[in-house]
Amino acid sequence: xxxxxxxTVLALAAALPGAEASRPAxxxxxxxxxxxxxxxxxxxxxxxxxxxxxxxxxACQDASRVMNQLxxxxxxxxxxxxxxxxxxxxxxxxxxxxxxxxxxxxxxxGTRESCLDFLRHSAVLRMMMPQLVLIDxxxxxxxxxxxxxxxxKDKEKSLRAQVEALLNETAGAAGARKAKTPxxxxxxxxxxxxxxxxxxx
Numbered sequence: 001x002x003x004x005x006x007x008t009v010l011a012l013a014a015a016l017p018g019a020e021a022s023r024p025a026x027x028x029x030x031x032x033x034x035x036x037x038x039x040x041x042x043x044x045x046x047x048x049x050x051x052x053x054x055x056x057x058x059a060c061q062d063a064s065r066v067m068n069q070l071x072x073x074x075x076x077x078x079x080x081x082x083x084x085x086x087x088x089x090x091x092x093x094x095x096x097x098x099x100x101x102x103x104x105x106x107x108x109x110g111t112r113e114s115c116l117d118f119l120r121h122s123a124v125l126r127m128m129m130p131q132l133v134l135i136d137x138x139x140x141x142x143x144x145x146x147x148x149x150x151x152x153k154d155k156e157k158s159l160r161a162q163v164e165a166l167l168n169e170t171a172g173a174a175g176a177r178k179a180k181t182p183x184x185x186x187x188x189x190x191x192x193x194x195x196x197x198x199x200x201x
Contacts, residue, residue, distance in 0.1 A: 030108035046080040047166040052131040055093040060130040083107035
């Protein structure tokens, strides 16, 4: 019985569509503490870094700080970070999160289910936080990284390199995309985090 269950889980994981590179970003609505709703499509034409986060997660806080710094540097060129908190009571916690980290970009609230749908992440697998999605000016997802991905070990270096590459692309550079920024993604982790990254079961 246990062997059959294990085989079923492995088969399910193998069948997951995953987060394939260069897929169009679906629409996503973020509710701000003010009650305002932002749509991801509002930022079409910009390079977007979308961070799904837990306000209590140190790795998420670190990623938000890095995104904030890059926003100061690259915002005038079209870089737009966007945060989405998915933990319980996030609507109450986000204002303190923004204030304490002195963030200059929008951070709102979403549901765990909407996050899973956007990421194409199976609900039966542990989700390592933060989840960072990079979207180009045409609204195409070019990279998706979990909190335990090697990309996240040096967040500033990794993000800076990819954001610069995406900003340097022109609207008609579709043919050069994969050569310039080969988006890579990771199969969602099945193990609990042993580092600073948070996780959602």
